[in-house]
Amino acid sequence: MNHNSIRIIDNLAEITSYHDRHVLEKSLLKTLNELFPSQDLRLFRVRENSGAHELSLLAFCVNGVIVSSDENPRLMTEQSDLSETIFKAIKNADVELTSTENGKWNVVYPAFDANGVIFAVLLISTDLVPSNGDQRLIYGILRVYSNYLALIEKTQKDKLTGLFNRETLDNEITKILVRQGSHFSEQLTSPNDSRRRTFAVKYWLGVIDIDNFKTINDNFGHLYGDEVIILVARLMKSGVIRDDDLVYRYGGEEFVVVLKAPDEEDAMRTFERIREMVAAHDFPQINQVTISIGFVEVFAQPSPSDVIGEADEALYYAKGNGRNQVHSYSRLLREGKVKPVSQVVHGDIELF
Structure with missing residues (x-):
């Protein structure tokens, strides 16, 4: 040789x-x-x-x-x-x-x-x-x-939906946190301005849950419930998510979307498009299925579980206040509608 x-x-x-x-x-x-x-x-x-x-x-x-x-x-x-x-x-x-x-x-x-x-x-x-x-x-x-x-x-895809599976999510969040932390340390505009950055790319993570999914399973069976999960996954991938955004099946009827947007308003518009497309789709037998979404910027959290926890807190708020809504954790925190995740203890209310 x-x-x-x-x-x-x-x-x-x-x-x-x-x-x-x-x-x-x-x-x-x-x-x-x-x-x-x-x-x-x-x-x-x-x-x-x-x-x-x-x-x-x-x-x-x-x-x-x-x-x-x-x-x-x-x-x-x-x-x-x-x-x-x-x-x-x-x-x-x-x-x-x-x-x-x-x-x-x-x-x-x-x-x-x-x-x-x-x-x-x-x-x-x-x-x-x-x-x-x-x-x-x-x-x-x-x-x-x-x-x-x-x-x-x-090995990274969910067998039912073809979306990325939960096992790949932690690794992706970790990479983003490291990348954003590196940019942050290099590009701080002022020592007194601890959250300002001069680079444009920001990452946002949304936790998405199908509303009243237990009722769908109880009334139409688990096989039909799986069909609803597949249809929602397809809707999220077709036309509402850009090529470089990532969609995960987090477990059961829950999904996670990681996307890039320059600011909170742009991220909100993207997640709203997802919510509106699902709500407007005509599902066989049940006509309408809705989703609730909570999202947060991936930046400076100590770990992936903290990122998920903050988005999940915004989702919990959406579920408890009417469902079929999109909420930003940071905005809810600024408005005093939620407490920091570290201070939150939920009761046993069934929202999902």
């Missing part, structure tokens, strides 16, 4: 040693950059929306420096000036090459999932046209990435 073969095997072993999608994407670009040194590597997610393909930048590598959207969420909205070549590769389901004015080449490789659907594209900017052997090797590495990503996602 020659040194190149050993190097390839080592790199593939590294790719498949991670269980976090963002780290996996960085490892993929690191491997490709080592095997095919180039000035620019970019990995895009491909989504189909109303018959059109949409791109979002997942990670890039420039001069050996690799950055993922997990570290810089603004990458998700970055537009590529090479979209024509990328969309041509998607349309033809094949590699596309274009030359640049300075004599370089842009090469686009589509990545296919287990169903043969293009879910990502890789862009490589290079001085040399890749050989057929190089192209086959890159395609092979993308297949390893695709297959391993599918295995990771299978």
Whole structure:
């Protein structure tokens, strides 16, 4: 076995040693950059929306420096000036090459999932046209990435709804708390202004519960109750949640949504859209199902359980004050309608 073969095997072993999608994407670009040194590597997610393909930048590598959207969420909205070549590769389901004015080449490789659907594209900017052997090797590495990503996602998804499961939620909240805490410590505008930040991206977590779900189960049976859970999950994923927002099944009839919004009002509007879409949907046999939502900004809490606890307190308020409502924990706290979670002790009232 020659040194190149050993190097390839080592790199593939590294790719498949991670269980976090963002780290996996960085490892993929690191491997490709080592095997095919180039000035620019970019990995895009491909989504189909109303018959059109949409791109979002997942990670890039420039001069050996690799950055993922997990570290810089603004990458998700970055537009590529090479979209024509990328969309041509998607349309033809094949590699596309274009030359640049300075004599370089842009090469686009589509990545296919287990169903043969293009879910990502890789862009490589290079001085040399890749050989057929190089192209086959890159395609092979993308297949390893695709297959391993599918295995990771299978362990992270709820079997009933296809949403992320509860086990993955704590890890996501922890990453956000660490990321926001790091930005906060670096970008404080004043030592006397302990909550002000100069960066725009904020994360919000909402706990969502189907109203009167016990009654639905009692009147129509658990199988129908499962159908209601599946329909609510689909509604939350179709049209009301952006591609980079995350939806989890937290347990039973309860869900969690983690989204990005610049401020509380924008987060409130997003959660209201979710509530309104569910309330407006015509459910078979029972016509209407409603949900209650409590949400909070993910920032500076000591732990993931504290984040969930604050959102849950706002949800508890919504349940106790009429249901089919959205409430912000921070706003309720400012208005004196709830106490800090650490001071709250609920009785045995059945609200769920």
